[in-house]
Amino acid sequence: MAVRRPRSTAPSTTFAQLGVPARLVEALAAGGVTAPFPIQSATLPDALAGRDVLGRGRTGSGKTYAFALPLLARLAAASAPRRPGRPRALVLAPTRELAAQIEASIAPLAAAMSLRTLTVFGGVAPGRQIAALRSGVDVLIACPGRLEDHVESGHASLDAVEITVLDEADHMADLGFLPAVRRLLDATPRRGQRLLFSATLDAGVDVLVRRYLTDPVTHSVDAAPSPAAVPHHMLHIAHHDRLAVLVDLAAAPGRTLVFARTKRRAKALTRQLVEAGVPAIELHGNLAQAARSRNLTAFAAGSATTLVATDIAARGIHVDDVALVVHADPPAEYKAYLHRSGRTARAGATGTVVTLMTDDQVDGVRQLARQAGIAPTTTRLRPGHPLLDQIAPGPRTLVDPPRVARVEEARPARGGGARRQAAPAAAKPRRQSRSSGGRNAAPPVSGAAAFSAGSRVGATRRSGGRSR
Structure with a gap:
């Protein structure tokens, strides 16, 4: 005994x-x-x-x-x-x-x-x-x-x-x-x-x-903050607003870790964030080990400020100063919620946890919160809501999307070499006012998209709570 x-x-x-x-x-x-x-x-x-x-x-x-x-x-x-x-x-x-x-x-x-x-x-x-x-x-x-x-x-x-x-x-x-x-x-x-x-x-x-x-x-010994000690926000949004709200949060200063339910979803979200101007990379089981290591290194070094991951990253990955964890897809059970959320507020640092939920997910997310022992702040909102600035304060900084095609590294397929899949080229660069503050949006060295070294860095500032 x-x-x-x-x-x-x-x-x-x-x-x-x-x-x-x-x-x-x-x-x-x-x-x-x-x-x-x-x-x-x-x-x-x-x-x-x-x-x-x-x-x-x-x-x-x-x-x-x-x-x-x-x-x-x-x-x-x-x-x-x-x-x-x-x-x-x-x-x-x-x-x-x-x-x-x-x-x-x-x-x-x-x-x-x-x-x-x-x-x-x-x-x-x-x-x-x-x-x-x-x-x-x-x-x-x-x-x-x-x-x-x-x-x-x-x-x-x-x-x-x-x-x-x-x-x-x-x-x-x-x-x-x-x-x-x-x-x-x-x-x-x-x-x-x-x-x-x-x-x-x-x-x-x-x-x-x-x-x-x-x-x-x-x-x-519970040396890390208890779940209740970290701010938890449940954002009730319309399905078509999910990406806009996620981009708003991820474009704020600091590292953001976004969780997706499946590998396919992680890949799609990463592509969408990159096309919206967020320096994002992915981490999931379909990536070759070399690509996984490079992407994690880029996130830890700050050259990529947003990491989109499946639950493979919920345990065992320590990156200092993750300011925000976003459950873009709510997990299936409360232990996964706690493990994901534990990526922020580590070793005495502060952090915030956000869960995006649509109408059909509200009951399940509320049950997760009860089982996890947290009392979240639940808010129904749309893009541009002032609460987004409070959750992730600071100027929003975006990078002009790359003109090069997206190249994705995957595990070697059976009976052949590594599969390489090219996605359509990103949209043309947008006109943006340059920002001296906020995120230093340096190009990621690897991941879902390759940012050209000469891509311009711009910023989107919001006035009156709405992005321009």
Whole structure:
């Protein structure tokens, strides 16, 4: 039975006081990380002591360092030679983007401890992964499907794993990965330490806890703002006003993350936003991994200010300072609503969540709000309503649409190379007054549309609440 301990660590506690080795403390400080988040303060003492830990915290609460620090400390304390295909630590993550972000956080710390990391996921050719496994790796960060492929082909063995981490375990359950996760955990030594982190403890996750964790210590910490602490707006609009309202919100200063229900819908919305002058890119499962990585990088860097995504981005993607999350298509259930909404107001930042709903969606959205435990502000409006300026303040900045044809990257089709589909060229540039404020509408480097380097940047300002 899991032992639950109240959090007693003072906010002023340092990583060193929690028992983190000096070299790791120095590496954290070099990266600008000097104070632990609550979930780190709560879990690190037990994890560093070798206990199995069940950490429960909202997305964005700082779980990566909560498991990375004890993992690296353990490997460094009992140094062992690297052996081909036999990692000493395993981190399982549900999505490629999360695996890549975990590796980006761990790699500098691992290098400070003379440890080697490797990320393994699908959507890319396996050759480089196989070569890296052969050369030996200390920490393997992997998605279940591709790792199973390597294990079954004999390129990887998990019999030397000393510590195993399951990150976003509830999302792995939602995606149907639990059978693969169980097979992989069965291949690791039973005596190894296991750390499981999850936002919720649903039935599927509870099965993993009971089967694979030994006398775990459970810490539940909600470091991120509760859903009720973030402003939630439900905008009741006519179907034909959806795009105009979305463009208005996305053209405001700051990063905007727009959620669509399907891959096809994400592609269509991205095209429509680009044609309206919003620097938008897409993220969904039909994009090749290289395109997904480029688009996410462009969004994080600010060269594309709006990302249109399916639920693949609702978990495991951390981009700082997302000012606005817009549910262009309301999700099917409340957990997805919470996960999507958790992309804003992360790590102490502020943010706003907006849901667009038409007449036929009102009842379903109200039920979502009740289940999610939020009390949204519901407003019936049309384009140009003053509330849009309050939700997303600042001058609206638009880019003249590109004259080049849209080129879309997709996964390689069966029996052939990558499919490339050209869409009709965007509309001709419009006359616009130039704005010195608001969004810096730099062209996106990749995504649903390629903006020519010489495209003019203009702005649409609104007078009296209406766009011109």
